[in-house]
Amino acid sequence: MASKTFSRKEVSTHNNVDSLWCIIDHKVYDLTDFVDAHPGGNVVLEQIAGTDATDAFYNLHRQEVLAKYRDLCIGTVEGETPEVIELGPTDLSTVPYAEPLWLRPPYKSPYYNDSHRRLQKVMREFTNLHVYPEAQQKEQDGTYISQELIDKMAANGLLAMRLGPGAHLHGKELMGGAVKGEEFDYFHDMIVAQEMVRSKARGFQDGNMAGMVISLTAVQSWLGDKALKAKVNEEVLSGKKKICLAITEAFAGSDVAGIRTTATKTPDGKHYIISGTKKWITNGMFCDYFVTGCRTEKGFSVILIPRDDNVETTKIKTSYSPTAATSFVQFDKVKVPVNYLLGEEHKGFAVIMSNFNHERWNMCCAVIRSMRTITEECFKWANQRILFGKRLIDQPVIRQKLARMISYCESNQAYLEAITHEMNSLTYAEISKKMGGPIGFLKSFATRSAHEIADDAVNIFGGRGLTQTGMGRYVEMFHRTYKFDAILGGAEEVLADLGVRQAMKQMPKSML
Numbered sequence: 001m002a003s004k005t006f007s008r009k010e011v012s013t014h015n016n017v018d019s020l021w022c023i024i025d026h027k028v029y030d031l032t033d034f035v036d037a038h039p040g041g042n043v044v045l046e047q048i049a050g051t052d053a054t055d056a057f058y059n060l061h062r063q064e065v066l067a068k069y070r071d072l073c074i075g076t077v078e079g080e081t082p083e084v085i086e087l088g089p090t091d092l093s094t095v096p097y098a099e100p101l102w103l104r105p106p107y108k109s110p111y112y113n114d115s116h117r118r119l120q121k122v123m124r125e126f127t128n129l130h131v132y133p134e135a136q137q138k139e140q141d142g143t144y145i146s147q148e149l150i151d152k153m154a155a156n157g158l159l160a161m162r163l164g165p166g167a168h169l170h171g172k173e174l175m176g177g178a179v180k181g182e183e184f185d186y187f188h189d190m191i192v193a194q195e196m197v198r199s200k201a202r203g204f205q206d207g208n209m210a211g212m213v214i215s216l217t218a219v220q221s222w223l224g225d226k227a228l229k230a231k232v233n234e235e236v237l238s239g240k241k242k243i244c245l246a247i248t249e250a251f252a253g254s255d256v257a258g259i260r261t262t263a264t265k266t267p268d269g270k271h272y273i274i275s276g277t278k279k280w281i282t283n284g285m286f287c288d289y290f291v292t293g294c295r296t297e298k299g300f301s302v303i304l305i306p307r308d309d310n311v312e313t314t315k316i317k318t319s320y321s322p323t324a325a326t327s328f329v330q331f332d333k334v335k336v337p338v339n340y341l342l343g344e345e346h347k348g349f350a351v352i353m354s355n356f357n358h359e360r361w362n363m364c365c366a367v368i369r370s371m372r373t374i375t376e377e378c379f380k381w382a383n384q385r386i387l388f389g390k391r392l393i394d395q396p397v398i399r400q401k402l403a404r405m406i407s408y409c410e411s412n413q414a415y416l417e418a419i420t421h422e423m424n425s426l427t428y429a430e431i432s433k434k435m436g437g438p439i440g441f442l443k444s445f446a447t448r449s450a451h452e453i454a455d456d457a458v459n460i461f462g463g464r465g466l467t468q469t470g471m472g473r474y475v476e477m478f479h480r481t482y483k484f485d486a487i488l489g490g491a492e493e494v495l496a497d498l499g500v501r502q503a504m505k506q507m508p509k510s511m512l
């Protein structure tokens with residue numbers, strides 16, 4: 001920041017288009033050359049020329065605008081100190097309830113130890129410095145994630161961490177030694193997901209290797225050919241190749257049993273010939289491997305398909321940004337060796353069902369954290385927006401909305417932590433068997449809560465909640481995209497029903 005100081009009297013003399021200064025938060029800005037480039041127009045700036053425009057500015061802009069245009073700042077008002085808190089890359093938010101309880105002093109939580117806290121700090125920094133800027137840019141231009149960011153994540157073990165705890169992490173120092181591979185548990189996994197989602201771009205959140213998160217787990221658990229498994233793992237976790245999950249079809253979404261992609265064995269039994277189509281395949285546009293659900297002679301099987309000339313991917317336009325690389329995939333007689341089969345032939349449901357748990361749980365981590373970001377946005381806005389002569393937060397109806405939003409955030413996070421604790425105590429096989437129902441309930445409850453929060457948030461922000469730039473842009477983004485969490489990985493009602501059906505199986509046979 002410029003170190004010069006000016007008196008308020010001197011600033012007041014720069015009050016016309018030839019020399020247009022103003023004060024924002026005790027800092028002096030020279031807007032003379034900026035007036036014609038100002039997205040809000042020249043007139044409003046001419047109206048505040050030479051004055052203290054702090055209230056007017058914060059009524060209409062995000063703090064990050066000042067960070068972006070910091071070169072316009074020429075000094076401070078003499079004898080005065082800026083009051084606005086500018087957060088550093090590892091800092092926690094100072095807004096009440098903007099961070100989960102375990103990060104808010106003086107509260108304690110039995111679930112987290114020092115390694116979780118170390119990881120949270122480095123993940124916050126990594127997201128702020130590397131993920132957020134790229135996410136915001138890609139969300140705008142719609143291009144795919146850069147190889148540079150993928151390489152950075154690979155070098156820090158971040159791609160591997162996103163698959164959850166397991167042998168693939170053993171012997172590794174993760175995020176520059178913040179956590180050891182052996183000690184990585186589902187709470188570390190949650191921290192990674194919840195910090196990365198702070199890049200506040202739902203399309204990019206999926207564009208950032210979500211396909212890998214939900215498909216490489218299946219390769220690790222179910223690919224029988226050890227050499228092939230090691231090769232695919234190495235290629236993907238080093239960022240050289242990309243992989244995605246290809247289950248849903250135009251013919252069948254959550255109803256996996258209805259899929260029509262076929263895999264027929266060649267007469268010599270050495271290959272499958274795979275034909276069919278897949279729809280809504282996240283990351284499909286840029287992927288080299290597809291973990292694909294197929295109908296085989298006596299049932300359903302999952303096969304890893306490497307991209308070749310018989311695999312065709314085309315873009316699908318969705319309500320989030322094209323950076324997610326959502327695709328329609330066609331397999332036209334693709335020939336794949338039989339050792340690319342995951343799990344047992346005709347028993348692919350076990351592969352898909354066990355894999356779903358981590359995917360759905362991961363989505364819960366993300367959407368629950370995003371709900372908190374939106375609540376933070378609303379708290380900040382309600383606190384600084386002046387209407388009818390008072391702050392929005394001085395209206396009881398707004399406080400009622402905030403109370404509901406905060407309660408949804410806190411209850412969902414507590415529910416998530418309880419389930420995560422159970423996952424930490426169970427084996428992978430036990431999680432597959434016992435946690436499908438509870439995770440289904442959590443996801444359906446979380447996305448219903450997201451629905452309520454999105455609705456209240458837009459009402460609090462008014463027109464800005466419908467605008468893709470400016471103060472309400474995260475609210476607009478969340479309201480436009482929270483449904484992805486309600487649909488992807490199993491629709492809300494299907495998951496709620498799964499939870500009840502699993503519970504029904506445990507009901508005693510006798511009348512009670």
Ligand code: HEM
Binds near residue numbers: 031040053069470
């Ligand atoms: C350093 C000084 C300023 C900078 C760098 C700046 C920059 C911007 C930018 C980037 C936008 C686009 C929306 C956004 O991203 O938030 C904007 C919009 C706007 N600005 Fe400024 N601005 C400044 C000062 C002011 C002041 C002092 C006023 C009012 C008196 C003002 C009034 C507006 C208005 C009315 C809009 C349109 C807001 C909307 O659509 O909700 N700006 N400004």
